[in-house]
Amino acid sequence: MTAPLLEVRGVSIAFGGVVALDRVDLEVGRRELVSVIGPNGAGKTTLFNCICGLYRPDAGRIAFEGRPLPRRPDLIARRGIARTFQNLELFRHSTVLDNVLLGRHLHIRTPFVAAALGLPRWKRDEVAHRRRVEEILDFLDLQAARHRRVGDLPMAQQRLVEVARALATEPILLLLDEPSSGMTAEEKADLVHRIKDIREEWGITVVLVEHDLKIVMGISDWIAVLDHGTKIAQGPPEAIQRDPQVISAYLGETA
Amino acid sequence: MFTPLAPGRAAPGLARIPLFAVARTLVERYEDDLYLVKGPAAWTAVAALLIGLAALPFLLPRLGMGYLLFIAVLASANVIVAVGLNLLVGYAGLISLGHAGFVAIGAYASGLLAARLEVPWPAAWLGAAAISAAFGFLVGLPALRLTGPYLTIATLGFGIAVYQVLTNWTELSGGRGGLSVPALGLGVGGMSAIQQLALVAITAAVALCWIAYNLARSHIGRALAAIRDSDIAAEVTGVSLTWYKTLAFAISAAYAGVAGAIIAQALRHLEPQAFTFLESITYFAMIVVGGLGTVTGGIIGALLLTLIPHYLSGIKQWLPIAYGAVIIAMMLFEPQGLYGRWLRIRRYFKAWPL
Numbered sequence: 263m264t265a266p267l268l269e270v271r272g273v274s275i276a277f278g279g280v281v282a283l284d285r286v287d288l289e290v291g292r293r294e295l296v297s298v299i300g301p302n303g304a305g306k307t308t309l310f311n312c313i314c315g316l317y318r319p320d321a322g323r324i325a326f327e328g329r330p331l332p333r334r335p336d337l338i339a340r341r342g343i344a345r346t347f348q349n350l351e352l353f354r355h356s357t358v359l360d361n362v363l364l365g366r367h368l369h370i371r372t373p374f375v376a377a378a379l380g381l382p383r384w385k386r387d388e389v390a391h392r393r394r395v396e397e398i399l400d401f402l403d404l405q406a407a408r409h410r411r412v413g414d415l416p417m418a419q420q421r422l423v424e425v426a427r428a429l430a431t432e433p434i435l436l437l438l439d440e441p442s443s444g445m446t447a448e449e450k451a452d453l454v455h456r457i458k459d460i461r462e463e464w465g466i467t468v469v470l471v472e473h474d475l476k477i478v479m480g481i482s483d484w485i486a487v488l489d490h491g492t493k494i495a496q497g498p499p500e501a502i503q504r505d506p507q508v509i510s511a512y513l514g515e516t517a
Numbered sequence: 518m519f520t521p522l523a524p525g526r527a528a529p530g531l532a533r534i535p536l537f538a539v540a541r542t543l544v545e546r547y548e549d550d551l552y553l554v555k556g557p558a559a560w561t562a563v564a565a566l567l568i569g570l571a572a573l574p575f576l577l578p579r580l581g582m583g584y585l586l587f588i589a590v591l592a593s594a595n596v597i598v599a600v601g602l603n604l605l606v607g608y609a610g611l612i613s614l615g616h617a618g619f620v621a622i623g624a625y626a627s628g629l630l631a632a633r634l635e636v637p638w639p640a641a642w643l644g645a646a647a648i649s650a651a652f653g654f655l656v657g658l659p660a661l662r663l664t665g666p667y668l669t670i671a672t673l674g675f676g677i678a679v680y681q682v683l684t685n686w687t688e689l690s691g692g693r694g695g696l697s698v699p700a701l702g703l704g705v706g707g708m709s710a711i712q713q714l715a716l717v718a719i720t721a722a723v724a725l726c727w728i729a730y731n732l733a734r735s736h737i738g739r740a741l742a743a744i745r746d747s748d749i750a751a752e753v754t755g756v757s758l759t760w761y762k763t764l765a766f767a768i769s770a771a772y773a774g775v776a777g778a779i780i781a782q783a784l785r786h787l788e789p790q791a792f793t794f795l796e797s798i799t800y801f802a803m804i805v806v807g808g809l810g811t812v813t814g815g816i817i818g819a820l821l822l823t824l825i826p827h828y829l830s831g832i833k834q835w836l837p838i839a840y841g842a843v844i845i846a847m848m849l850f851e852p853q854g855l856y857g858r859w860l861r862i863r864r865y866f867k868a869w870p871l
C-alpha cells in the first residue's frame with residue numbers, strides 16, 4: 263500500500279472556548295477528488311487553515327508526501343499545496359494578470375539585480391511565466407479580463423481568479439474553499455467541469471469544501487463530513503447521502 | 518506534474534493559424550507588455566526629459582537662475598526619499614514615520630566616511646546606502662510581528678532615536694558644532710561645486726527612479742503589493758513575509774541613505790536638526806500628495822513639496838500644520854493622490870466621446 267498524499271492525524275484546535283476541530287483524521291490519496299462538507303461553523307475552513315499553515319493545531323500532526331509539513335505557510339506552498347479562500351483574498355488593486363502571476367512567484371528564479379535593472383534575463387523569465395499564466399487564464403476563460411483590476415470583476419470571476427492563482431503555483435494538492443458560492447447555476451456547471459479537468463488532465467489532487475450538495479455528490483470520489491469540529495462520517499457519495507447521522511446534522515440544519 | 522493544456526483546447530479562432538506563428542506573435546505581445554516606455558511619442562518625451570534634466574546644471578546659471586541649483590539638488594534628494602518610501606508604504610503597505618532617521622544615517626555615514634576615513638565620494642555614497650539599508654533591515658525585523666499603528670509607532674520611535682543619538686553622541690556627530698563634509702569632485706574643470714553636485718544628484722535620482730520602476734513591475738513589486746492587499750494570500754502563495762518585509766525596509770532605507778549623502782553634500786555642514794520628525798512627516802506627505810503605490814506619484818509629490826515651500830517661503834512656520842492638514846485631507850478625499858487623480862482624468866477624456 264502506498265502512503266497517502268495528505269495525512270491529517272488527530273488534529274485539534276480550539277479558539278478560546280470554541281473547539282473548532284476535535285481529533286480530525288483525513289487521508290487523501292494521490293489524484294483523488296475529495297469533498298469535505300458540514301454545516302456552517304463545522305470547522306472546514308479551519309481544517310484548510312491548519313493544512314496550509316495559517317493555524318497551528320493544538321494537537322495532532324499533518325504529513326504531506328509522507329513527510330511532516332514545515333511551519334511557515336510560504337514553505338508549505340513550496341511543498342506543493344495551494345488553496346483558494348472562501349472570503350476572497352485577492353490583491354484587489356492589481357490586475358488579473360498580476361494576481362495570477364503572483365502564483366508563479368515560487369517558481370521565479372530571477373536574481374534581484376536582473377529585476378532591478380530590467381536585464382534580458384528578467385525579461386526572458388517574465389515572458390516564460392507569463393506564458394504559463396496565459397495557459398491558465400485560457401483554461402478558466404479569463405483572458406478577456408487579464409488587464410482588468412480584480413476588484414472590479416463580478417464575484418464569479420473573482421472566484422476563478424483565486425483558482426487561477428492557486429493553479430499557477432503548479433500544486434500537487436489544491437484546496438478549494440467554497441469555490442461556487444455566489445455563482446449562477448450556469449457558472450457552477452462550468453466550474454464543475456473545470457474542477458474535473460484539474461484532476462483528470464492536470465493530475466492535481468483536489469480537496470473541495472462546498473455547500474452545494476449537487477456539486478459535491480456529482481464529482482467527489484468520497485466525502486468527509488464534519489460537524490462541530492468532529493468527523494462524523496466518511497464514504498462514497500451514495501453512502502453519505504443515506505447516512506442517518508449526516509442527514510440529521512447536515513440536512514437537518516439546512517432544512 | 519503540470520501538464521499544459523491539450524492542443525485541442527486552443528482558442529477555436531486560432532485553430533487554422535500555424536502553431537509557431539501563434540507562438541511568435543504571442544511572445545512579441547507579452548514582451549511588449551514589459552516595456553516601461555511604449556511608442557515613439559513616449560520615447561521622444563522621455564528622451565527630451567532626460568536631456569533637459571542633464572542640461573539643467575549648465576542652463577540654470579546661464580539663465581541667471583543659479584540659485585535654483587540648490588533647489589534642484591534638494592528636489593533630487595527628496596525624489597529619491599519619496600520614491601523609496603513609496604516602495605515601503607505604497608507598495609508593501611508598511612507605514613514609516615521615521616524616514617528622516619534613515620536619511621540622517623545616510624548623511625552622517627557618507628560624511629564620516631569621507632571626512633574621517635577619506636573614502637572617495639562614490640564609495641562613501643555606496644557605504645551610506647549600505648549602512649542605511651542595514652538599519653532598514655533591523656527596523657524591518659519588528660515589522661514581522663508588529664502590525665498597523667504599532668509598526669508605525671516603532672518607526673516613529675526609530676526616527677526620534679536616531680536624532681537623539683546624533684545630538685548626544687558628540688564624538689560621532691561633531692555635536693552642536695556639526696560635522697564638515699568635504700565637497701565631492703568630479704575632476705572636470707569649468708564646473709562650480711554646486712553644478713557638479715546638481716549633476717550627480719539628478720543622475721542619481723533618475724537612476725534610482727528607473728530602478729524603482731523596474732522593481733515595481735517585477736515579481737518583487739508584485740510580492741510587495743500582495744503583502745499589502747492580503748498578507749495571508751501572499752503567504753500561502755509562496756511569498757516569504759519575513760524576506761519581503763525586511764527587503765522593503767532595506768531598499769527603502771538604502772534610497773533614503775543615498776538621499777542623505779546628497780543632503781550632506783548640499784549642506785556641507787551636518788547638524789542633527791536637519792533630520793527631525795518634521796522631516797519624516799514631510800516625506801510622508803510627499804507620497805500621500807503624489808499618490809501611494811506608484812513611482813510617479815512619489816516623484817510628483819516630492820517635486821511639489823520641494824518647490825511650493827521654496828516659492829512660498831513666507832509660510833515656513835505653518836508648514837508642519839499644513840502638511841498635517843494635507844495628509845488628512847488627501848487620505849479623506851483623494852486617497853490615490855494627485856497622480857491617481859490625473860490617471861482618472863486622462864481615462865475620462867479617453868472615453869469622453871463615448
Ligand SMILES: Nc1ncnc2c1ncn2[C@@H]1O[C@H](COP(=O)(O)OP(=O)(O)OP(=O)(O)O)[C@@H](O)[C@H]1O
Nearest residue numbers: 277280282300301302303304305306307308309348
Ligand atoms: N481565528 C479564529 N478565531 C476564533 N474563532 C475561530 C477562528 N477561526 C475559526 N473559528 C471558529 O471555529 C469554528 C469553525 O469555523 P470554520 O470557519 O472553520 O467553519 P466552516 O466549516 O468553514 O463554516 P462555513 O461553512 O460557515 O464556512 C467557528 O465556530 C468559528 O467561529
Ligand SMILES: [Mg+2]
Nearest residue numbers: 306307308348
Ligand atoms: Mg468556511
